[in-house]
Amino acid sequence: MKYMIKKSHIKLLLFFLNFHFLTTFFLSCSQVTPEVISPEYSVIFEYEDEKSNPKARMSIFVESLTDVNRYERIRVYCENGGYIWDFNEIATFTDKNRSWTGNTNLKMPQNQIFPSGKYELFFYNADEKDTSVQLNVNYDSSFYKLTSAESENLLKNKNAIKKIVIYDKNHQIIYFGEKSSSFDTPRRIWNTFSNAKYYQDILITPGNYVICIMPEKEVSLENQQ
Numbered sequence: 064m065k066y067m068i069k070k071s072h073i074k075l076l077l078f079f080l081n082f083h084f085l086t087t088f089f090l091s092c093s094q095v096t097p098e099v100i101s102p103e104y105s106v107i108f109e110y111e112d113e114k115s116n117p118k119a120r121m122s123i124f125v126e127s128l129t130d131v132n133r134y135e136r137i138r139v140y141c142e143n144g145g146y147i148w149d150f151n152e153i154a155t156f157t158d159k160n161r162s163w164t165g166n167t168n169l170k171m172p173q174n175q176i177f178p179s180g181k182y183e184l185f186f187y188n189a190d191e192k193d194t195s196v197q198l199n200v201n202y203d204s205s206f207y208k209l210t211s212a213e214s215e216n217l218l219k220n221k222n223a224i225k226k227i228v229i230y231d232k233n234h235q236i237i238y239f240g241e242k243s244s245s246f247d248t249p250r251r252i253w254n255t256f257s258n259a260k261y262y263q264d265i266l267i268t269p270g271n272y273v274i275c276i277m278p279e280k281e282v283s284l285e286n287q288q
Contacts, residue, residue: 095129095130095192096129096188096192096193096194097127097129097133097134097186097187097188097192097193097194098127098128098129098194099125099126099127099128099164099184099186099194099196100125100126100128100196101125101126102123102124102125102184102196102197102198103123103124103125103198103271104121104122104123104124104182104198104200104272105121105122105271105272105273105274106119106120106121106177106200106202106206106272106273106274107119107120107121107122107167107274107275107276108206108207108214108273108274108275108276109276110210110211110214110275110276110277110278111278112211112278113210113211113212113278114210115210116207116208116209116210117206117207117209117211117214117275119170119171119176119177119206119207120167120168120169120170121169121170121177122165122166122167122168122169123139123165123166123169123182123184123198124154124163124164124165125163125164125165125184125186125196126161126162126163127162127163127164127186130162131155131157131162131163131164132155133188133189134153134155134164134186134187134188135151135153135187135188135189136149136150136151136153136186136187137149137150137151137153137164137165137166137184137185137186137187138150138184138185138187139166139169139182139183139184139185140182140183140185141177141178141180141181141182142180142181142182142183143178143179143180143181144178146171146178148166148169150166152166152168153165153166154166154167164186176204176207177200177202177204178200179200179201179202179204180199180200181197181198181199181200182197182198182199182200183195183196183197183198184196184197184198201272202272202273203217203221203273205217206273206275211275211277211278214266214275215264215266215275215277218266218268218273218275221268221269222268222269223266223267223268223269223275224241224266224267224269225241225242225264225265225266225267226239226240226241226242226264226265226266226267227239227240227241227242227246227262227263227264227265228262228263228265229246229252229256229259229261229262229282230259230260230261230262231258231259231260232258232260234261237256237258237259238255238256238259242264246262249262249280249281249282249283252282253282259282260281260282261279261280261281261282262279262280262282263276263277263278263279263280264277265277
């Protein structure tokens with residue numbers, strides 16, 4: 064089965080969440096067998112409102128020791144259940160001499176949860192040379208059945224980091240970073256960014272294994288108390 068990356072502000076947001084400190088540049092092409100190390104994952108729970116349970120997806124990335132521009136396909140196999148994701152929608156990031164590649168939008172069939180256990184990640188170059196690496200997934204799956212408020216209470220006991228993303232009226236990101244006291248009310252958000260229109264709180268567990276994207280809220284005059 065294939066899962067496409069949707070072109071939306073959430074895709075951009077996940078780039079900021081996992082690699083906001085990276086900048087992109089192009090590496091020269093090489094005809095070598097791909098090499099990857101340090102696989103990482105995040106299970107992302109997104110809340111549309113304060114009453115509903117979240118939608119979930121998984122982000123997977125590896126550090127690449129070879130040219131990330133050569134990758135044309137990634138295949139993910141989950142040993143527990145035999146699930147397969149096979150796609151050529153690949154995200155790449157580079158910073159100085161280090162590069163990462165992966166995907167931010169793996170999804171399960173409806174009403175299924177991402178199994179814990181062993182995942183095998185296969186990376187294919189344009190000439191079909193490939194390499195693989197194993198990823199062990201282990202996370203708290205109770206978030207599937209929690210509302211945003213319940214998740215926030217649970218995350219308080221997990222030493223989660225709280226961040227905030229702020230958008231303008233066109234849903235373009237104008238800020239992403241730590242949620243300090245400067246942003247703890249809509250009024251204070253507006254005091255810093257007069258063009259702010261919406262915002263979302265983001266809670267991240269240590270290790271980035273679980274990321275909860277809270278419901279979007281409006282920076283409106285009525286809320287600026």
